[in-house]
Amino acid sequence: MRASSRTVEHVGEWRVELKADSLEEIFQELARVIARAAGRVSQSYGPWEEIDVESRDREGLLIDYANELVGRSEIERRAYDEVRDIVIDADAQLRFRARVRGRPVAAWRSPLKAATYHGARLEPAMKGWRASVLFDV
Amino acid sequence: MSTEAIGVHRKPTRDDLEPVGDFAFELPAGWREDMRVPVRVFADDDLLAPMIEGDALLQLVNVATLPGVAERVYGMPDMHEGYGFPVGGVAATRMPDGVISPGGVGFDINCGVRLMALPLTHAEVGARLESFVHDLSRSIPSGTGRGGEWRLDNAEMDAVLKHGSAYVVNTFDFGTEEDVTNTESHGCLEGADPSKVSVRAKERGRGQLGSMGSGNHFVEVQTVESVEDALVAETFGLKKDQVTVLIHTGSRGLGHQVCTDYVKLMDSKLATNRITLPDRQLSCAPVNSPEGNDYLGAMACAANYAWSNRQRIAHAVRSVAVRRLGVGAEDVRTVYDVAHNIAKVETYGARKLCVHRKGATRAFGPESPDVPSKYRMVGQPVFIPGSMGTASWVLVGDARSARQSWGSACHGAGRTLSRHAAKRQVTGAELRHQLEGQGIVVRCPSNAGLAEEAPFAYKDVDAVARVVESAGLARRVARLRPLGVIKG
Numbered sequence: 001m002r003a004s005s006r007t008v009e010h011v012g013e014w015r016v017e018l019k020a021d022s023l024e025e026i027f028q029e030l031a032r033v034i035a036r037a038a039g040r041v042s043q044s045y046g047p048w049e050e051i052d053v054e055s056r057d058r059e060g061l062l063i064d065y066a067n068e069l070v071g072r073s074e075i076e077r078r079a080y081d082e083v084r085d086i087v088i089d090a091d092a093q094l095r096f097r098a099r100v101r102g103r104p105v106a107a108w109r110s111p112l113k114a115a116t117y118h119g120a121r122l123e124p125a126m127k128g129w130r131a132s133v134l135f136d137v
Numbered sequence: 138m139s140t141e142a143i144g145v146h147r148k149p150t151r152d153d154l155e156p157v158g159d160f161a162f163e164l165p166a167g168w169r170e171d172m173r174v175p176v177r178v179f180a181d182d183d184l185l186a187p188m189i190e191g192d193a194l195l196q197l198v199n200v201a202t203l204p205g206v207a208e209r210v211y212g213m214p215d216m217h218e219g220y221g222f223p224v225g226g227v228a229a230t231r232m233p234d235g236v237i238s239p240g241g242v243g244f245d246i247n248c249g250v251r252l253m254a255l256p257l258t259h260a261e262v263g264a265r266l267e268s269f270v271h272d273l274s275r276s277i278p279s280g281t282g283r284g285g286e287w288r289l290d291n292a293e294m295d296a297v298l299k300h301g302s303a304y305v306v307n308t309f310d311f312g313t314e315e316d317v318t319n320t321e322s323h324g325c326l327e328g329a330d331p332s333k334v335s336v337r338a339k340e341r342g343r344g345q346l347g348s349m350g351s352g353n354h355f356v357e358v359q360t361v362e363s364v365e366d367a368l369v370a371e372t373f374g375l376k377k378d379q380v381t382v383l384i385h386t387g388s389r390g391l392g393h394q395v396c397t398d399y400v401k402l403m404d405s406k407l408a409t410n411r412i413t414l415p416d417r418q419l420s421c422a423p424v425n426s427p428e429g430n431d432y433l434g435a436m437a438c439a440a441n442y443a444w445s446n447r448q449r450i451a452h453a454v455r456s457v458a459v460r461r462l463g464v465g466a467e468d469v470r471t472v473y474d475v476a477h478n479i480a481k482v483e484t485y486g487a488r489k490l491c492v493h494r495k496g497a498t499r500a501f502g503p504e505s506p507d508v509p510s511k512y513r514m515v516g517q518p519v520f521i522p523g524s525m526g527t528a529s530w531v532l533v534g535d536a537r538s539a540r541q542s543w544g545s546a547c548h549g550a551g552r553t554l555s556r557h558a559a560k561r562q563v564t565g566a567e568l569r570h571q572l573e574g575q576g577i578v579v580r581c582p583s584n585a586g587l588a589e590e591a592p593f594a595y596k597d598v599d600a601v602a603r604v605v606e607s608a609g610l611a612r613r614v615a616r617l618r619p620l621g622v623i624k625g
Contacts, residue, residue: 007557
């Protein structure tokens with residue numbers, strides 16, 4: 001299955017549901033969701049950057065990772081749509097490490113202010129994994 | 138009734154609510170086992186229905202479980218679903234052992250509105266309206282993530298965070314002493330500690346002071362269409378047909394990052410603090426804990442940044458009015474500036490409480506020492522902005538609000554449709570055409586952003602204002618009609 005995402009209605013904010021074959025691909029797809037919201041990008045990628053996030057559980061890790069990308073993107077004006085060399089703590093899944101790289105965004109238009117814990121989900125599905133993230137917009 | 142029997146996530150129904158007078162409904166504390174206090178919503182039947190159908194009322198029930206929550210939690214007439222706290226939710230917690238919840242303040246800390254009054258009528262502005270609105274749109278940076286020309290250095294950033302509006306007025310001449318006087322808390326929350334604001338938060342805010350942002354933020358040129366209370370309107374310096382400018386924005390990326398940082402921190406300490414919550418986004422800590430205290434210091438910084446932001450925009454409005462309309466700078470007055478997303482330490486009788494207002498505004502009545510002396514005889518100005526193309530209301534705080542709602546009223550009309558649903562019903566181009574057909578000058582670079590804020594996506598602001606008055610939270614003073622809208 002190809003990793004995918006779709007918008008779910010919310011009165012005030014923006015909820016996204018994601019599906020993928022693996023946990024790693026969920027994180028990669030979420031990066032693409034955040035990057036697509038940022039606006040039109042140039043072709044040339046910036047350097048690879050380290051990302052290292054810790055949280056008390058799986059859902060928290062996904063949300064904290066999303067917030068790391070949202071904050072870093074806004075400051076650097078980059079759409080981080082490539083995520084590689086993912087290492088997720090195998091025992092408790094409390095730590096996420098990877099390399100990310102992004103492309104400059106000419107006219108920044110991301111409405112994403114932050115990801116919230118409200119109703120966050122990250123769980124195995126019949127096939128692969130699924131997740132749900134509510135963004136403050 | 139046990140939590141198991143009722144189910145933690147079961148939504149309240151209309152039958153669960155007991156009417157309290159004509160414009161309030163209450164859910165008793167025993168409705169769910171983990172509730173510590175009752176829930177009261179100010180609404181009529183029409184406004185109540187979407188609160189029940191969506192998750193807004195359920196979210197307010199969750200707020201009623203917070204440790205140390207005092208007496209009752211309140212839902213304003215514009216309440217709608219948010220995350221953790223509903224938008225339009227008010228809760229007070231006991232000091233010093235109750236909790237402070239960053240989610241009860243929201244990501245856009247001190248999102249708020251400032252009303253400015255011009256010394257001209259609509260007729261006197263006449264054909265210059267379009268150039269006035271256009272110049273405002275050129276002078277006030279808008280759009281997501283966008284800032285202005287001003288990049289704060291470290292010393293300037295810390296001074297803004299520590300001292301708020303007075304710093305940008307006194308140091309850079311971006312306004313007047315009266316602007317500061319006519320701002321809630323004089324544009325500066327005490328206890329601001331810039332060392333509690335992360336480097337990332339400061340970086341996100343460094344280039345954004347004096348900018349509007351996007352979403353539902355706007356600058357609107359209006360005219361006073363009708364006056365309901367002449368004495369109070371005169372006290373506020375408002376009269377029929379006068380032109381006003383309403384500024385709606387907040388603490389931009391800096392505030393969002395402060396909230397993100399402290400929700401994560403408090404989430405990680407829930408077990409240590411022995412706090413169990415029905416929704417993680419309500420993450421909180423005792424006010425007197427290290428993380429609670431640190432958040433108060435950081436939140437005050439973000440609040441001061443927001444007041445400075447609106448102050449800088451007000452300066453731009455004043456400059457454009459001088460340039461385009463030929464008025465004196467001293468004649469463009471700040472009527473008042475209020476916060477919508479904030480937690481404040483307030484005293485009610487012998488009780489010192491931490492009042493969380495998430496999408497709600499303070500509405501103190503006459504004689505309150507926290508109201509500027511020139512307004513103290515009547516009460517503080519309260520603003521209920523409508524959506525684009527619809528009216529906004531100026532109200533005055535009612536003394537009864539102190540007993541009824543922790544001195545609070547609502548902050549807007551309240552959404553009823555999602556942004557996507559709004560875009561399915563109208564395109565930005567169509568909406569722009571409709572608004573222009575009503576004589577409203579529109580400046581918005583994004584058609585999609587325009588459609589998301591379509592008037593029909595919001596509740597009827599007149600109905601909301603009527604319920605606010607009928608419930609004894611604030612009284613209607615003047616109705617404002619839009620002439621020009623600038624959105625990011």
